[in-house]
Amino acid sequence: MKNLQPIYPDVLSTITGGPRINLGLLECAVGLYPHMAYINQPFELIVILQSMVDQPLPVKVSLRLPTTDQNGNVVLIEAAKQQVAFNMNPGEVGVLRFPMIARPPTKASQDLPIKVAIRYKEITGQRIRPPGGGAAPTILSVSPFKVQALKETHFIDHKWDESTDILTVKLNLAAKTMPGNPAVPKVKYEPLWTQAEHKQEIELIKAHYNEALELAKPGAMDKLFYKMREVVTERFATRGMPLHPGEATAIAKVMTYTVEDAPTKEQNVILENTRWFRALCYVLTNDAATHDLDRDELLSQHIFNELLYDAIMIGFHILEYHVTEDLGSMGERVNYANQVLTWFGGHGDGDLTYIYLPLVLAGVAIGRTVGRGADSSPWDFHDQLIEAYNGRIRLADDNSSIVFDLLMELLQNYASKLRAARIERPIRDETSLPNKPITEIKRPSEFTDKPKSQIRRLNKK
Incomplete structure (x- = not known):
């Protein structure tokens, strides 16, 4: 057991069930929760980020919000920030949340495009995750309830031959305006899996190591x-x-x-x-x-x-x-x-x-x-x-x-x-x-x- 080199798990597919966008040193998934919102109701753009390298990775995520709908009507979507930059730790997986609210005079509409640009600084590092998926994690940094909520996000299915420079998520707004004037929550980044979980996983797999040896x-x-x-x-x-x-x-x-x-x-x-x-x-x-x-x-x-x-x-x-x-x-x-x-x-x-x-x-x-x-x-x-x-x-x-x-x-x-x-x-x-x-x-x-x-x-x- 002392020589076993644990792998870095594929947290992304555990959350999305499939959707994955390959950016090179970073894999991601982008979606909205809920997929259909009301006027004056907060909704979130969800970005799952999975580092593929063993070095810190500087990341920047930017949004471009729609200003008109397909009929030329004014669209007003308010966000606390439209750009954030931060560093991901080696091998880290996290979720970035951009809360937003559609304000009047925005009308009910379908397929409003929210543009997302994800960039990272090119670094020299060793790949620690195989591209395209891998073993599921045994433990995460967040509660099962948060994981389940993330799984309910509608992640876009991005085709491999489409450009990854700008990703597009479609928002649907229902014909209902919620009362009040709620403030837009702050943008938040939360780790889902870190080196701390990596150490715990090593302990968890020890119980099945001998069984794996028999199967080998x-x-x-x-x-x-x-x-x-x-x-x-x-x-x-x-x-x-x-x-x-x-x-x-x-x-x-x-x-x-x-x-x-x-x-x-x-x-x-x-x-x-x-x-x-x-x-x-x-x-x-x-x-x-x-x-x-x-x-x-x-x-x-x-x-x-x-x-x-x-x-x-x-x-x-x-x-x-x-x-x-x-x-x-x-x-x-x-x-x-x-x-x-x-x-x-x-x-x-x-x-x-x-x-x-x-x-x-x-x-x-x-x-x-x-x-x-x-x-x-x-x-x-x-x-x-x-x-x-x-x-x-x-x-x-x-x-x-x-x-x-x-x-x-x-x-x-x-x-x-x-x-x-x-x-x-x-x-x-x-x-x-x-x-x-x-x-x-x-x-x-x-x-x-x-x-x-x-x-x-x-x-x-």
């Missing part, structure tokens, strides 16, 4: 692999990037290896430092129902993103022994892994390379050691990836060409090992064979330039 022990032969392949297929399809069977098998192989083999076979992998194991400790602490789940269901479904991150990092390490291509520095690999997770979280465009580098490539490299019973013959995995290649190469560009070169090299090596082991290719119908034997598949002639590092190129996208 290798399970029945290939049992996790089959479940992982099913979940991998589903998760990539959900993000609009359906996989060929061979691709899903390869990714499942490296993710299974990350759990079942890497902690004992890879010298640079310490179980307690892996992101998936730390997330497992949090899941067991937070959700009593997970204790009754099947091991493979728990590992594949409830810590998938954390496991994917570790699989990417281990995948690069595996490839170091199998290819000569520059795979980037450790920092570049971390940035790339976070980039993939950001995409999985619903932000940014997908890239074909996310499938192959390093996941499918590493899956080929360890193809004979994981998921050995997955196919009737080891040649099935080989042939499925040939078919995947034939389907993908038509859509490839010069950015992904080098990845397919590496795939061909690894598949040739895989096939050579099968022949050396005297594993014969099963006799099949011609219709079941790949369109072309591996030795006849050529890259399109327009792919001529090889960048020094594919991973470096992707980090600059």
Whole structure:
């Protein structure tokens, strides 16, 4: 237990249930409570802010309030302040409240735009939270009643391809004026999770540490692999990037290896430092129902993103022994892994390379050691990836060409090992064979330039 490095939980999704805006070093959610207000009734603009770095982060939030409605009528919305600046502590999560009141002569109206600009000072710091979500917190700085009230906020669903420079929240005003002339409350920032909660969480997860260790022990032969392949297929399809069977098998192989083999076979992998194991400790602490789940269901479904991150990092390490291509520095690999997770979280465009580098490539490299019973013959995995290649190469560009070169090299090596082991290719119908034997598949002639590092190129996208 002394070596366990607790992760920083995803407080944001605990509050919002999903809505998340990625600003880089800061994640946020913006909404109104209540969503519909009366004239002379206070309402609040709610901004949830989640620091992603281990350094203090100077933040400034500014508002621009509407002055007319859609019909040109005067809109008068009063706020104590329209701009605040403050420092967030390392890893802190907090809520910023801007109370406001719509005053007469404002009339009932729909979709009044309140503009919000969130800025922070660029700093040098280490990322301490994975983008796109993570394990839920075990404890918060505020009472459960305040948390529940925040959950009732109507947070906007900001599309990933929309600008984050200015965020827009729509206010609805009902045709009723409340009596009196209430004063506008002050703007308030309140921490939801701090380093103090981090220390308490370390104590809480101790009770489930041994259980997590038991779950981390290798399970029945290939049992996790089959479940992982099913979940991998589903998760990539959900993000609009359906996989060929061979691709899903390869990714499942490296993710299974990350759990079942890497902690004992890879010298640079310490179980307690892996992101998936730390997330497992949090899941067991937070959700009593997970204790009754099947091991493979728990590992594949409830810590998938954390496991994917570790699989990417281990995948690069595996490839170091199998290819000569520059795979980037450790920092570049971390940035790339976070980039993939950001995409999985619903932000940014997908890239074909996310499938192959390093996941499918590493899956080929360890193809004979994981998921050995997955196919009737080891040649099935080989042939499925040939078919995947034939389907993908038509859509490839010069950015992904080098990845397919590496795939061909690894598949040739895989096939050579099968022949050396005297594993014969099963006799099949011609219709079941790949369109072309591996030795006849050529890259399109327009792919001529090889960048020094594919991973470096992707980090600059």
